[in-house]
Amino acid sequence: MTPSNATGPRAAHALPSYLQADHLGPWGIFLQQVDRVTPYLGDLARWVETLKRPKRMLIVDVPILLDNGTVAHFEGYRVQHNTSRGPGKGGVRFHQDVTLSEVMALSAWMSIKNAAVNVPYGGAKGGIRVDPRQLSLGELERVTRRYTSEIGLIIGPTKDIPAPDVNTNEQVMAWMMDTYSMNVGETATGVVTGKPVDLGGSLGRRDATGRGVFTVGVEAARRIGLAVPGAAVAVQGLGNVGGVAARLFAEAGARVVAVQDHAGTVYREAGLDIPALLAHAAAHGSVAGFPGAEALASDAFWDVPCDILIPAALEQQITEANAGRLRARMVIEGANGPTTPLADDILRERGVLVLPDVIANAGGVTVSYFEWVQDFSSFFWSEEEINERLVKILKGALDTVWQVAEEHRVSLRTATFIVACHRILRARDLRGLYP
Numbered sequence: 001m002t003p004s005n006a007t008g009p010r011a012a013h014a015l016p017s018y019l020q021a022d023h024l025g026p027w028g029i030f031l032q033q034v035d036r037v038t039p040y041l042g043d044l045a046r047w048v049e050t051l052k053r054p055k056r057m058l059i060v061d062v063p064i065l066l067d068n069g070t071v072a073h074f075e076g077y078r079v080q081h082n083t084s085r086g087p088g089k090g091g092v093r094f095h096q097d098v099t100l101s102e103v104m105a106l107s108a109w110m111s112i113k114n115a116a117v118n119v120p121y122g123g124a125k126g127g128i129r130v131d132p133r134q135l136s137l138g139e140l141e142r143v144t145r146r147y148t149s150e151i152g153l154i155i156g157p158t159k160d161i162p163a164p165d166v167n168t169n170e171q172v173m174a175w176m177m178d179t180y181s182m183n184v185g186e187t188a189t190g191v192v193t194g195k196p197v198d199l200g201g202s203l204g205r206r207d208a209t210g211r212g213v214f215t216v217g218v219e220a221a222r223r224i225g226l227a228v229p230g231a232a233v234a235v236q237g238l239g240n241v242g243g244v245a246a247r248l249f250a251e252a253g254a255r256v257v258a259v260q261d262h263a264g265t266v267y268r269e270a271g272l273d274i275p276a277l278l279a280h281a282a283a284h285g286s287v288a289g290f291p292g293a294e295a296l297a298s299d300a301f302w303d304v305p306c307d308i309l310i311p312a313a314l315e316q317q318i319t320e321a322n323a324g325r326l327r328a329r330m331v332i333e334g335a336n337g338p339t340t341p342l343a344d345d346i347l348r349e350r351g352v353l354v355l356p357d358v359i360a361n362a363g364g365v366t367v368s369y370f371e372w373v374q375d376f377s378s379f380f381w382s383e384e385e386i387n388e389r390l391v392k393i394l395k396g397a398l399d400t401v402w403q404v405a406e407e408h409r410v411s412l413r414t415a416t417f418i419v420a421c422h423r424i425l426r427a428r429d430l431r432g433l434y435p
């Protein structure tokens with residue numbers, strides 16, 4: 001006999017199978033994070049199920065002609081997690097391991113992030129399961145254009161606005177903008193952000209995520225009495241986020257002692273020469289083989305003595321397997337979802353401060369918002385103005401969540417989720433159900 005179970009698959013509110021947590025993947029992690037804040041949501045908790053179900057998900061086939069004359073098919077996704085506070089907003093990543101579950105989690109984290117910094121957006125994310133390193137430039141353009149045409153059904157300047165993410169850049173955004181514009185018959189600059197400055201992009205957007213990581217990090221360091229000059233910093237990922245953050249911390253007098261990327265880990269106790277390391281990585285595709293540094297085994301990165309650790313690569317890097325080993329006082333999450341909930345608990349017990357992704361890397365989408373506003377008004381701001389507004393928003397957001405964390409004695413991540421979920425569900429409640 002099957003026991004009756006209110007949360008079983010037959011219950012009216014049971015999640016569809018593809019939404020159920022496996023407690024291993026990013027979507028499972030997001031569901032756990034929502035469960036942690038539900039007790040703090042008061043009356044709004046009656047809407048919390050909304051967050052556990054993305055509003056709209058599109059899976060598309062992306063066929064392209066390869067240079068060798070054959071046709072290849074890739075799987076593409078665009079997930080709009082929530083649009084209660086405004087249009088969907090979030091990047092597009094090209095990676096061989098992208099899955100629907102991952103894109104669902106990334107879109108949900110965008111909802112939280114956008115609400116946390118109070119930009120008028122919901123959350124969305126897209127991806128193509130492809131290794132762009134295996135494609136020629138022409139093939140990359142064809143993949144991008146076909147994908148954009150396919151998701152053209154649901155994106156648009158007031159509907160859902162993509163942007164760069166892992167392995168996508170200004171050129172990819174230019175192709176996306178052009179493809180969408182050609183299909184609708186007008187130049188629609190506001191359909192994507194992170195575009196080249198010559199095409200309606202914003203000054204400061206390229207560095208914005210890394211600058212945000214640095215800004216939030218410096219502000220948190222001040223609050224815990226950690227001096228940035230002389231502090232030892234370890235960075236995982238030397239892309240658009242980690243590379244900029246490493247440069248800014250080095251310029252502020254910190255010692256960037258270790259950098260890890262997909263192909264190598266380099267270490268120098270006195271501090272790596274970051275401009276030289278960035279030039280080496282640009283020329284060789286990796287930090288591996290950088291002269292003037294010691295090469296470390298990949299796993300040894302987590303044992304490096306440092307004050308600040310910046311994971312700025314992919315999800316689920318800090319887990320229960322290595323959280324007990326970290327030597328840092330503070331973790332600044334440049335990546336989305338780099339720390340699992342179990343690792344979060346271990347770090348909190350050990351007194352390591354975690355600046356969560358949904359605040360720490362929100363600089364990118366904040367300047368995306370500035371770009372979108374500039375595109376709509378066709379009036380462009382100076383870089384100083386942009387950076388000034390960026391710093392103001394991020395410091396204000398950190399201040400708010402810091403207070404909530406102290407008030408409820410919770411982590412900054414839980415505090416950020418409390419603030420963001422309140423904002424999202426308040427909007428949901430005010431709008432009501434229709435039809």
Ligand code: GLU
Binds near residue numbers: 366
């Ligand atoms: N992909 C970035 C993120 O994860 C930026 C998204 C955007 O600018 O829309 O926050």
